[in-house]
Amino acid sequence: MGEKRSTGFYILTAIFIAFLVFLYGPVITIGILSFQGPTGGLTFPMQGTSLHWFQELFRTQMVGDIWGSFQRSIILGLTVMVITVIFSVGAGMAYRKKFFGSTPLFYLIIASLVIPSILVSLGVGLIFSQLGWEVHWSTSGLGAQLTWTLPFGILIMFAVFNRFDKAYEEAGRDLGAGPVQVFRLIVLPIIAPSLIGVALFGFTLSYDEFARTLLTSGSRNTLPLEIFGMTTNVTTPVIYALGTLTTLFSLLIILFFLTFFVLSQRRRNKKGSDAGKGLV
Amino acid sequence: MAVLQRNISSLLLASPVILVLSAFIIVPIILITAVSFWGATEFSIYPAFLFDNYEFLFTSEVTYRVFFRTLYFAFLVWLITLVIGFTVAYYLAFFVHSLTWQIICFLLCTIPFWTSNIIRMISWIPFLGRNGLANQSLIEMGIVNEPVEWLLYSEFSVCLAFVHLYTLFMVVPIFNTMMRIDKSLIEAARDAGASSTQILVNVIIPLCKPGIMIGSIFVVALVMGDFITVRFMSGSQIANMGRLISNDISLLQYPSACATAVVLLATVVIMISIMLRFVDIRKEL
Numbered sequence: 147m148g149e150k151r152s153t154g155f156y157i158l159t160a161i162f163i164a165f166l167v168f169l170y171g172p173v174i175t176i177g178i179l180s181f182q183g184p185t186g187g188l189t190f191p192m193q194g195t196s197l198h199w200f201q202e203l204f205r206t207q208m209v210g211d212i213w214g215s216f217q218r219s220i221i222l223g224l225t226v227m228v229i230t231v232i233f234s235v236g237a238g239m240a241y242r243k244k245f246f247g248s249t250p251l252f253y254l255i256i257a258s259l260v261i262p263s264i265l266v267s268l269g270v271g272l273i274f275s276q277l278g279w280e281v282h283w284s285t286s287g288l289g290a291q292l293t294w295t296l297p298f299g300i301l302i303m304f305a306v307f308n309r310f311d312k313a314y315e316e317a318g319r320d321l322g323a324g325p326v327q328v329f330r331l332i333v334l335p336i337i338a339p340s341l342i343g344v345a346l347f348g349f350t351l352s353y354d355e356f357a358r359t360l361l362t363s364g365s366r367n368t369l370p371l372e373i374f375g376m377t378t379n380v381t382t383p384v385i386y387a388l389g390t391l392t393t394l395f396s397l398l399i400i401l402f403f404l405t406f407f408v409l410s411q412r413r414r415n416k417k418g419s420d421a422g423k424g425l426v
Numbered sequence: 427m428a429v430l431q432r433n434i435s436s437l438l439l440a441s442p443v444i445l446v447l448s449a450f451i452i453v454p455i456i457l458i459t460a461v462s463f464w465g466a467t468e469f470s471i472y473p474a475f476l477f478d479n480y481e482f483l484f485t486s487e488v489t490y491r492v493f494f495r496t497l498y499f500a501f502l503v504w505l506i507t508l509v510i511g512f513t514v515a516y517y518l519a520f521f522v523h524s525l526t527w528q529i530i531c532f533l534l535c536t537i538p539f540w541t542s543n544i545i546r547m548i549s550w551i552p553f554l555g556r557n558g559l560a561n562q563s564l565i566e567m568g569i570v571n572e573p574v575e576w577l578l579y580s581e582f583s584v585c586l587a588f589v590h591l592y593t594l595f596m597v598v599p600i601f602n603t604m605m606r607i608d609k610s611l612i613e614a615a616r617d618a619g620a621s622s623t624q625i626l627v628n629v630i631i632p633l634c635k636p637g638i639m640i641g642s643i644f645v646v647a648l649v650m651g652d653f654i655t656v657r658f659m660s661g662s663q664i665a666n667m668g669r670l671i672s673n674d675i676s677l678l679q680y681p682s683a684c685a686t687a688v689v690l691l692a693t694v695v696i697m698i699s700i701m702l703r704f705v706d707i708r709k710e711l
Binding site for chain 2: 173179246251257259293301305347373
């Protein structure tokens with residue numbers, strides 16, 4: 147292994163490319179089919195090409211409340227994102243030292259990740275109905291989604307602080323910085339690029355979340371719920387058009403976060419250390 | 427005193443997470459467990475301490491069939507994702523030498539994770555359907571004479587979708603552990619005369635066990651708890667535990683749904699705790 151041009155290398159490259167085709171092929175297929183002509187169906191062959199099904203999407207009376215659900219998903223996603231970042235940083239900071247209850251809390255975090263989503267949906271729905279509260283995407287839905295995004299955020303923060311050099315903080319403290327200053331001026335700038343990663347998880351996992359939101363969003367659907375509803379009663383390529391648009395939107399979001407991440411990493415590397423530059 | 431202060435400040439920092447997870451994980455589980463003993467009429471549920479729901483569950487032959495079907499899916503999908511995930515991670519970690527390409531390839535493998543699972547399921551339809559791409563090409567190539575029916579809405583399509591959705595949960599942790607393997611260990615093995623296969627079997631695979639374990643935990647938990655992939659990709663023809671629960675919910679039979687949920691939860695917890703014994707997740711991050 148290692149040596150290029152070995153047969154193993156070619157076989158594995160072929161497998162990897164096949165894997166990528168497997169991963170992206172279907173989505174590209176519906177991307178193409180969403181341009182199906184007005185008389186076309188859900189499968190190939192294409193009956194001409196058109197933007198017919200995209201136009202259809204904008205006729206609200208045709209296919210449910212797509213734009214309302216899109217707006218709700220965006221607002222919910224942003225809320226989940228902000229909360230996930232702040233709470234995960236808090237938990238990450240807490241776990242830098244052993245504290246009372248840290249082990250049970252760790253297992254609770256893992257449990258939150260592996261527990262079947264339908265149980266969260268069912269349980270949260272039951273709490274609200276027993277208390278006589280109405281389930282709503284911004285309350286019960288928000289809470290249920292946080293049980294999915296927080297564990298990812300916290301695990302990322304664990305990884306970040308595992309690699310964190312404490313010497314920076316000590317240097318700050320030796321120079322007289324208080325705890326708040328140490329956090330704001332030293333810790334935060336160093337972990338900032340990773341926080342973009344946490345934000346990416348927070349937003350996209352919420353934006354695409356289905357099972358945990360199913361029984362907790364109330365009468366107003368989020369986008370994934372709306373799309374799933376469409377699968378049972380929409381039998382035209384309009385659903386592909388919606389799928390294509392929302393996937394493109396996800397890709398834009400991912401690209402935005404990744405660019406932001408690369409830029410902030412660069413900025414950190416450039417401004418982070420002037421060691422060895424001052425003594426001439 | 428200092429110890430107390432340290433505890434308090436850590437607890438304060440972690441308190442938002444503690445609050446959220448208590449309210450939306452612990453309390454729901456407690457309530458589900460409680461409601462699993464309640465009674466139900468056609469329209470409402472009432473507090474009680476009955477074993478009816480469990481009795482019905484454990485005396486029904488359907489439960490056992492569905493339970494083993496769920497385990498069967500978990501095992502099959504675990505095995506397939508492990509083989510594919512390991513191979514892909516192995517290629518990325520040891521055969522892609524430029525860091526830039528490694529990052530690009532790794533991102534290509536992870537991007538679908540941040541897009542919609544529902545869309546990714548829907549996107550199999552034009553591929554697997556009766557007049558789908560797969561059937562068209564099979565007929566064109568003369569392999570079959572008429573469309574193959576078992577491609578969509580079958581056990582096959584359910585497994586395919588699972589593998590499609592969850593393989594990256596294997597790739598990422600395994601790749602992560604592979605990247606941490608000290609390259610000098612591999613060189614030492616090669617200097618000592620080991621072949622590529624021997625290095626793979628005797629050095630790399632043992633050192634990858636934590637990553638394999640973390641990936642397995644994800645895949646097993648996700649497949650065991652799934653209800654939507656099975657429902658959608660089987661065209662509602664195949665049942666698993668999650669679907670039993672969701673069917674009961676749609677019939678407003680909450681106590682019965684809760685009893686099934688408790689059984690499913692117990693199964694998942696037992697499986698995951700066994701797997702957690704083999705890996706210290708916090709150390710592997």
